[in-house]
Structures are given as structure tokens and as C-alpha cells.
Amino acid sequence: MIIYVATLVVIVVIALALIAVFSKKLLSSIISMGFVSLGVSGLFFFLQAPDVAITEAAIGAGLSTAIFVIALKKVKKGESADEE
Amino acid sequence: MMQVFLQNWIYLIGAISLFGIGLYITLTDENIFKIIVGLNIIESGTNLFMIAIAWHPKAVMPIYTATNHLVVNGKVVSADPLPQSLVLTAIVIGLGTTALALTIAVKIFEKYGTLDVRKIKEAKR
Amino acid sequence: MRNDTPELVKKITALFVVAILLAGFFVAFKEMPKGPSVNVNQRVSRLYVLKNVQTATKLMKSGNFFTKGMKPLRSDVPYTPIVFGKSSNLEDGAANVVTSIVVDYRGFDTLGEVTVLFLAATGVAMLLFGKEKKRKKKTEPSLIMYVGTRIAFAVIFLFGIYIFVHGHLTPGGGFPGGAVIASGILGLFLGKNGYEPNHLGLKVFESLSGMAFVIIGLTGLFSVKSFLANFLPTGTIGDLYSAGFIALIYIAIGMKVGAELSAVVNSMIVDTEEEWS
Numbered sequence: 001m002i003i004y005v006a007t008l009v010v011i012v013v014i015a016l017a018l019i020a021v022f023s024k025k026l027l028s029s030i031i032s033m034g035f036v037s038l039g040v041s042g043l044f045f046f047l048q049a050p051d052v053a054i055t056e057a058a059i060g061a062g063l064s065t066a067i068f069v070i071a072l073k074k075v076k077k078g079e080s081a082d083e084e
Numbered sequence: 085m086m087q088v089f090l091q092n093w094i095y096l097i098g099a100i101s102l103f104g105i106g107l108y109i110t111l112t113d114e115n116i117f118k119i120i121v122g123l124n125i126i127e128s129g130t131n132l133f134m135i136a137i138a139w140h141p142k143a144v145m146p147i148y149t150a151t152n153h154l155v156v157n158g159k160v161v162s163a164d165p166l167p168q169s170l171v172l173t174a175i176v177i178g179l180g181t182t183a184l185a186l187t188i189a190v191k192i193f194e195k196y197g198t199l200d201v202r203k204i205k206e207a208k209r
Numbered sequence: 210m211r212n213d214t215p216e217l218v219k220k221i222t223a224l225f226v227v228a229i230l231l232a233g234f235f236v237a238f239k240e241m242p243k244g245p246s247v248n249v250n251q252r253v254s255r256l257y258v259l260k261n262v263q264t265a266t267k268l269m270k271s272g273n274f275f276t277k278g279m280k281p282l283r284s285d286v287p288y289t290p291i292v293f294g295k296s297s298n299l300e301d302g303a304a305n306v307v308t309s310i311v312v313d314y315r316g317f318d319t320l321g322e323v324t325v326l327f328l329a330a331t332g333v334a335m336l337l338f339g340k341e342k343k344r345k346k347k348t349e350p351s352l353i354m355y356v357g358t359r360i361a362f363a364v365i366f367l368f369g370i371y372i373f374v375h376g377h378l379t380p381g382g383g384f385p386g387g388a389v390i391a392s393g394i395l396g397l398f399l400g401k402n403g404y405e406p407n408h409l410g411l412k413v414f415e416s417l418s419g420m421a422f423v424i425i426g427l428t429g430l431f432s433v434k435s436f437l438a439n440f441l442p443t444g445t446i447g448d449l450y451s452a453g454f455i456a457l458i459y460i461a462i463g464m465k466v467g468a469e470l471s472a473v474v475n476s477m478i479v480d481t482e483e484e485w486s
Contacts (some may be wrong), residue, residue: 002186004090007094014098014105017102017125022092033125048144051382052131053380055382056131057385058388062390064124064178068117074477075193096238100235103234105232108224111227134446147306147380150294165306166310169311169315170312177322180326184332189479191336
């Protein structure tokens, strides 16, 4: 029964990664990467590994996305738009 | 039948697909920040693969509590704890790599004025 | 790839490389063991858990690594089942098996990881070095942000300390505890323009925690016979005062990671300009 929920989560994660490939703006790629980290952290819980789930949620979906957005803000000052 | 197939293969298919998508982003995009996004997706896929091979369909968590027994009737029934400790190390090191790569990208932008990899290659010549 | 190959050829080559790698992975998966339980005797070699080098050399020379109907792995200690709250004086008495592997059995790798994280934080702080630029006119955050982040920081800080103190009983440990503390400090940066943490305090905490890790290892070297050996008594499984020195090492790692990641966030948020521009 749990295996069907896990299948759904895997399909959603692969769809979000495909959004990160084909999007034009840079900010939506970064947010999709944050959601991929969150989905993978949920999958770690279904695979009976609670240590790894807490670590991936705190670091991947928390600090990594925040550091990306901070670095993007430093670059955007010289350009007028943030694509290409 | 469907349940047996899903239990054996679904996590491995997900991990390998994430690895393939991340590798495609790294090879074909021209914006430096998007290449670093691809690196991060590769790391998530690799960690998922390593935890997926330490699991079998009747596993329990490797933590001793009042109701959780790891060895039942002489058979070890918990998930394998050794790959989980290796992945714990790998996640933290991925964060350090991402932070340093982003700093170098910001300094490249300050020197060359653009984020396009092809233009930087031509400007260096 | 030269500069004048068309875009489509480059993309198809990238897809081809990715497809070859994925096909190789799928061929390798057919050799993985599948089934309802794991037979540890078939997965772990007998040489991995032997502590005696002479016995291991004799076994390797006579040629039996894997045998099908093997006895339990250590033939000098009889196997007794472990009960939560009653078994005492085990070899490494932590209730969280992953923690005991990370700190006790493979503690040297954790020392290497702490070193790599320190190198990355030093590199970031060295590249983004300079005098602070004066800020142009910017809008201040509202009062709700200022007060709300300060109240939330107290609760988040306490939660982070709880995670790394109870590392040997509940899932977690030093690394997510430090990351949670750094997230709390990131919230403080958003509440006010120009917030500055105490630079001297961050440096002192980081250095003292790193030294504490190595000093604990050296104490193990001088009292028992090897670096990072467990020299404190392991009590009953499930108590707070159990599992030797695992709690002490995780306190050192948690404080060190928290201070380091706060310094990284601080270097990236502050606007600097170089001295020679």
C-alpha cells in the first residue's frame, strides 16, 4: 500500500526535475531544485532512513536554496533582466 | 505482480533518472548558475541510489526503541546502516562544494561582466 | 566540439552520452540481490569484522572468504539479544546504530569531513573579502519581521541544541543540528538591514570546537591504545548518559558546523568592494 504513495512521489520528483531543464527564467530552476530536494527527503523516510531524511531536509531544502538565491541577488544588480 | 515489480525497481528508476537529467543539464546549458543547479540534482540522485540499495521490502528503521527489534528469530530484519552513514557525510560535503562554486561564479561575473560560458571563452582568447 | 558545430548536434551528443551511462547502470542492476530479508553472512565478508590481523592473514591464505552455511561473525562472543532499557556494557551502547557507525567505528572519516567543511568555509570567506560598501537608500523591513524573527530565533536555537545533544538516542546528530542553528541566524539577517553578528564570538567557537574534537581523540590515544577509542563507560542502552563519548563529540561537531555555516551566510550577504578597485 505504501509502495503506491512512493510511486506517486517519484513521478512528481521526475516531473519537477524536467521543469528545471526546460524553463526560461533562472529563478524557477532554483525553486524546482529546492522542491526536488524536498521530495527526495520524503523518499528517504519511506526507505526507513530517518537520520538521512532530517539531514537532507535541513541542508538541501533549507540552506542550499537560500545560498543560491543570495548569490543570484548579487549578480542581478549589473543586469537588467535575469535570463540568459 | 505489479506490486512485486514496483517494489524491486521503482526507487532505482527514480535515482537513475535524476542522475541522467542532472547530467544533461550540466552538459548543455550555457548559464553558469544553471550548471551548478545540474550538479546539485546529480548529488540528490546519487544519494537516493545509495539508500535504495540498502533497503529490502520488509525493513524497519535501524534504531533501538521499546517496540522496535532489529533481530527477529536469528535473522537481521533492519535496513543496512552502513550506506546511511556514508550518505550522511556526502550531503554535508555537497553543501560545501555548492557554496564555494557559487562564490567563484560571482567573482567571474564581476571580472567579465557576463554569465554566458561561450562569451567568456571568447573573451579570454 | 568546435565552436561552429550547430546546437542540435551538441544536444544529441549529450543525450547519447547520457543514454549510454543509463544503459550501463541498468545492466549492472540485474546482479543485485532481491528478496524479503538480508542474509548478513552472504553480504559481509568474514575479514571485515575480525579484529586480529594474524587470523585474517591465515584465512586469506587458506582461501575461504565466503562460505554458505557460516557460523555467526564473531566466534569468540556468544550472541545475546539486545533489549531496550535492560542490556548494559555493550561494545558501543548507542540506541541509534547509524550514529555509532559515524562516530565510533568510522570516526576518522568524520574528522576528514569536518576538515573539508572548514576548507570550503575558509575559501568562501577569503574570496569575498574587502571593505564594506555604503548602502544606497533601501526600504527597511517592517516591525513585524524584526520582532518575529527575534522571537523565532530563540525557539529555533533551542531546537537545534536538542537535536545534537540527543544524537545517540533519536535520529539526527551534529550536522543537521548545526544547519538548523545557521537557518535561525539567516532569519535574523532578514529582519534588519545591516545586522552584524559578533565576528570574534563566531571565530572563537569554531576554533575551540575543532580543537576539542582532536583533544578527545588524543585522550583516547594516551589512555587506551588507539586514536579516537571509546574510553568512557557505556551504560544501559537508552539512557542519556550512555554510549561513551558520542554525546561529547556531537556537541563539538554541532557547535562547529553551526558557527561555520553562519560565517558563510554572513560573507555572502554583506556587500563588499575590493580594496584595489
